[in-house]
Amino acid sequence: MIRLDELTKTYRGQPHPAVDRVSMDMPRGEIIVLVGPSGCGKTTTMELINRLIEPTSGRIYLDGDDVTRADPDSLRRRIGYVIQQIGLFPHFTVAENIATVPKLLGWDKKKIGDRVDELLDMVGMDPSEFRGRYPKQLSGGQRQRIGVARAMAADPPVMLMDEPFGAIDPITRDRLQNEFLRLQQQVQKTIVFVTHDIDEAIKLGDRIAILGERSQIAQYDTPANILASPASPYVADFIGAGASLKRLHLSQVSSVELDTGCVTARIDGDAEQARERLRASERAALLLLDADGRPQRWVDAGDLSSTDLFKAGEPVGAVVESTSTLSEALNAMLTSNSGVAVVIDRSGAFQGLLDFETVMVAARSERDFYRAAKVPS
Numbered sequence: 001m002i003r004l005d006e007l008t009k010t011y012r013g014q015p016h017p018a019v020d021r022v023s024m025d026m027p028r029g030e031i032i033v034l035v036g037p038s039g040c041g042k043t044t045t046m047e048l049i050n051r052l053i054e055p056t057s058g059r060i061y062l063d064g065d066d067v068t069r070a071d072p073d074s075l076r077r078r079i080g081y082v083i084q085q086i087g088l089f090p091h092f093t094v095a096e097n098i099a100t101v102p103k104l105l106g107w108d109k110k111k112i113g114d115r116v117d118e119l120l121d122m123v124g125m126d127p128s129e130f131r132g133r134y135p136k137q138l139s140g141g142q143r144q145r146i147g148v149a150r151a152m153a154a155d156p157p158v159m160l161m162d163e164p165f166g167a168i169d170p171i172t173r174d175r176l177q178n179e180f181l182r183l184q185q186q187v188q189k190t191i192v193f194v195t196h197d198i199d200e201a202i203k204l205g206d207r208i209a210i211l212g213e214r215s216q217i218a219q220y221d222t223p224a225n226i227l228a229s230p231a232s233p234y235v236a237d238f239i240g241a242g243a244s245l246k247r248l249h250l251s252q253v254s255s256v257e258l259d260t261g262c263v264t265a266r267i268d269g270d271a272e273q274a275r276e277r278l279r280a281s282e283r284a285a286l287l288l289l290d291a292d293g294r295p296q297r298w299v300d301a302g303d304l305s306s307t308d309l310f311k312a313g314e315p316v317g318a319v320v321e322s323t324s325t326l327s328e329a330l331n332a333m334l335t336s337n338s339g340v341a342v343v344i345d346r347s348g349a350f351q352g353l354l355d356f357e358t359v360m361v362a363a364r365s366e367r368d369f370y371r372a373a374k375v376p377s
């Protein structure tokens, strides 16, 4: 979808190029992450792709067309751009911000209104509540989502995202990343994503380009291959310690076998029956579920002497979805009292339990698999 051919940019008055003869193929529908230290030329590369700056030499192809000298305005309609500082217009409402490009393209009012609502829904914000707000009336995470919605407004096949989650606290960031991956499953854009955070790169990238000085590509491969076989000491250094732990970002909870032998009972049911069920099992604790099968509380035999199950035992702490990564599940386990993660499906219904041992076995077998296979890119 995007091809960079010997792309070079030397800023005026600079002795060395900021981007030096970079060649890369970025496949359609994938998230390609550019990761590298500050000043290595990531932003320059992005600005070259959408022609915010002109290359000194080299060529850029978009979907087979040589766009190196194309009209930048028409080019930018095919490319959505999201930047770290978001750049929402402060005196425009959320709806007006999202409508910027459709308006430039001359869409009629009804089509624009429908698209704004559709995009707000897509990024998980209620249109009736947020349409008329101004950027300063939003949280940082909400502003970021509007930035993404705005970039997607005219449905460009390509999106450039420059540290879009950079200035956001770690918890919101994690949530936005998950939403972003879910959204990408629906829209299947070709996305070039810049970050200096290797963990973010591993989580989000279908492919990662690890850049050195002047945007030189130190390695361009899938996250699994980079983690299993770093191409140079520079790459190994950049990945840092704990490659095994990082690999847990690559596997979903749904890829491992859950413990489905957990004893459960209805929280609005009979305590005596629950006690019997726990006694008949070899388990130390029982999981109480609501009428829709959603996990509520952990109880042990002592807790079941109480007849009010809504107050018995402890609330379920570590809950993860089957689409969560093993790394997220591990995190949840480490912060919960029970030491196990309770896995739910998209509707919130209980699926099974995940324990440390299962995660450790998965981490080990992944490493062995990638080492043995050395899967080529």
Ligand SMILES: Nc1ncnc2c1ncn2[C@@H]1O[C@H](COP(=O)(O)OP(=O)(O)OP(=O)(O)O)[C@@H](O)[C@H]1O
Pocket: 011, 012, 014, 018, 036, 037, 038, 039, 040, 041, 042, 043, 044, 045, 196
């Ligand atoms: N307009 C400019 N004029 C001169 N030099 C520039 C200009 N813009 C960037 N540079 C230089 O080009 C190099 C690459 O900058 P760039 O912003 O692309 O890096 P980056 O990898 O995005 O960095 P960061 O992660 O800190 O945002 C840097 O050495 C920077 O100082």
